[in-house]
Amino acid sequence: MTTQEPHNITILGAGVIGLSTALVLAETYPSATVTVVAKHLPGDRSIEYASPWAGANWCSMANDNGPLEKLDEVTFKRFGQLVDGQNVWGCKVVQKGEGNEAGIGRMGMWSFFDSPIEETGILSDGTNKIWYDQLVGGLKDISKENLPKDVEFGKDWPSTFRINTAVYLTWLQSQALSKGIKLVRRHYTSLTSLLTDLPSTSLLINCTGLGSLHLSDIKDTNVYPTRGQTLLVAEPKTPINRMYEWTRQYLRSPARIDPVTNYVFPRPLGGGVILGGSRDDNNWSDEWDEELGQKILEKCCELCPELGRPEDVQVISRNIGLRPSRKGGPRIETETGKWKVPVVHCYGHSGAGYQSSWGTAERVLELVQKTQTSGLAKL
Numbered sequence: 607m608t609t610q611e612p613h614n615i616t617i618l619g620a621g622v623i624g625l626s627t628a629l630v631l632a633e634t635y636p637s638a639t640v641t642v643v644a645k646h647l648p649g650d651r652s653i654e655y656a657s658p659w660a661g662a663n664w665c666s667m668a669n670d671n672g673p674l675e676k677l678d679e680v681t682f683k684r685f686g687q688l689v690d691g692q693n694v695w696g697c698k699v700v701q702k703g704e705g706n707e708a709g710i711g712r713m714g715m716w717s718f719f720d721s722p723i724e725e726t727g728i729l730s731d732g733t734n735k736i737w738y739d740q741l742v743g744g745l746k747d748i749s750k751e752n753l754p755k756d757v758e759f760g761k762d763w764p765s766t767f768r769i770n771t772a773v774y775l776t777w778l779q780s781q782a783l784s785k786g787i788k789l790v791r792r793h794y795t796s797l798t799s800l801l802t803d804l805p806s807t808s809l810l811i812n813c814t815g816l817g818s819l820h821l822s823d824i825k826d827t828n829v830y831p832t833r834g835q836t837l838l839v840a841e842p843k844t845p846i847n848r849m850y851e852w853t854r855q856y857l858r859s860p861a862r863i864d865p866v867t868n869y870v871f872p873r874p875l876g877g878g879v880i881l882g883g884s885r886d887d888n889n890w891s892d893e894w895d896e897e898l899g900q901k902i903l904e905k906c907c908e909l910c911p912e913l914g915r916p917e918d919v920q921v922i923s924r925n926i927g928l929r930p931s932r933k934g935g936p937r938i939e940t941e942t943g944k945w946k947v948p949v950v951h952c953y954g955h956s957g958a959g960y961q962s963s964w965g966t967a968e969r970v971l972e973l974v975q976k977t978q979t980s981g982l983a984k985l
């Protein structure tokens with residue numbers, strides 16, 4: 607190890623972003639001490655912790671023809687390597703029966719849109735194409751007779767990913783433990799108090815999601831919640847062989863008037879089926895909205911006939927999560943000079959934290975490497 611390498615890395619946050627970042631850094635700097643500090647860790651179910659509430663699947667919303675698409679593309683490839691049993695940053699997934707211990711699997715999807723394609727936000731800036739068309743195996747148009755009413759067009763995705771978030775977070779955590787990453791549970795009200803507590807920290811990575819708003823020394827007022835409601839329901843007797851999504855025209859509309867966007871994600875490993883959902887910006891409410899919940903259930907049954915009638919669906923839990931959104935997109939950048947150690951910010955992934963997780967972690971690594979070669983910091 608050269609003196610240029612960070613020897614004491616502290617990561618604030620143990621969501622999918624903090625944990626993935628910790629794994630990449632620990633693998634790259636094997637002699638560094640890597641510590642993840644967080645108020646919430648895998649297994650917790652708090653509205654302040656977004657990761658357990660995600661659906662989750664890979665369905666890129668990036669259309670910048672640039673860095674955001676790259677984050678999702680890298681992650682798509684890493685998910686594929688993991689599912690195929692390959693080594694990803696020193697992590698390997700063990701096959702278990704029909705699934706694997708990480709709770710991640712490939713699956714096709716039908717996605718529907720209720721507006722002309724130019725208005726959906728799925729076309730990339732500059733190219734006017736769907737950038738992940740080939741990545742997911744070549745999108746096909748869904749024939750008219752298979753389109754629900756009020757739908758303008760649909761796309762058949764041969765293969766993308768679905769994630770049982772509870773299993774995946776636990777897997778990330780156990781990978782972290784097996785690499786010698788330290789996990790510390792603590793809540794910090796400021797960065798200053800964290801650095802006082804952990805004085806040997808030579809590099810700090812800020813993966814606090816929405817939690818950041820409560821850090822007193824800097825507040826990023828671009829950060830806001832996008833509330834989402836989902837239902838976890840029992841697996842129907844008729845197996846569901848694909849995911850469904852009905853994207854309302856919200857992506858580019860600043861108002862996002864209709865908070866419902868529907869999806870049905872069967873989760874692997876007895877994870878049940880997640881029915882979603884809603885996207886309601888700037889709403890912190892942790893109270894279940896029964897009317898919205900009923901609408902989600904009915905719309906999902908229309909989308910996915912295998913579920914049967916709404917009244918026959920067994921609801922296991924009612925979930926509310928707050929996506930850590932940010933005006934201008936996620937902030938992944940280094941801040942030097944302000945604190946006694948360099949800080950890499952990494953928050954604001956909104957509804958894309960899983961599908962961009964590995965790409966994000968690799969981007970953080972690039973920033974860490976740059977921080978060192980530029981000699982800005984005494985690491």
Ligand SMILES: Cc1cc2nc3c(=O)[nH]c(=O)nc-3n(C[C@H](O)[C@H](O)[C@H](O)COP(=O)(O)OP(=O)(O)OC[C@H]3O[C@@H](n4cnc5c(N)ncnc54)[C@H](O)[C@@H]3O)c2cc1C
Pocket residue numbers: 618619620621622623624643644645646647654655656657658659660661662663664665792793794795796813814815816817818820821833834835836882883926927928929930953954955956957958959960961962
């Ligand atoms: C309903 C819903 C559906 C979703 N579906 C998908 C999907 O299909 N695909 C997808 O990719 N994404 C999806 N998402 C988004 C995804 O869940 C988030 O983008 C992701 O979980 C964000 O992860 P994070 O690590 O940034 O934040 P979090 O998971 O919120 O983690 C933040 C961490 O920081 C800690 N922390 C914060 N402040 C402090 C502090 N001051 N001191 C100590 N610790 C602190 C917290 O305790 C926690 O450990 C969905 C989200 C919701 C709500």
Ligand SMILES: *[C@@H]1O[C@H](CO)[C@@H](O)[C@H](O)[C@H]1NC(C)=O
Pocket residue numbers: 796797812813814815816817818819821823824825826829949951953954
């Ligand atoms: C960490 O990120 C949050 C946004 O999530 C920001 O408000 C906060 O100021 C950052 N904390 C530090 C210590 O830089």
Ligand SMILES: *[C@@H]1O[C@H](CO)[C@@H](O)[C@H](O)[C@H]1NC(C)=O
Pocket residue numbers: 886889890891893894895898
């Ligand atoms: C927030 O969401 C809840 C649940 O859907 C709803 O009842 C409430 O009116 C919303 N609040 C705001 C300010 O929009």
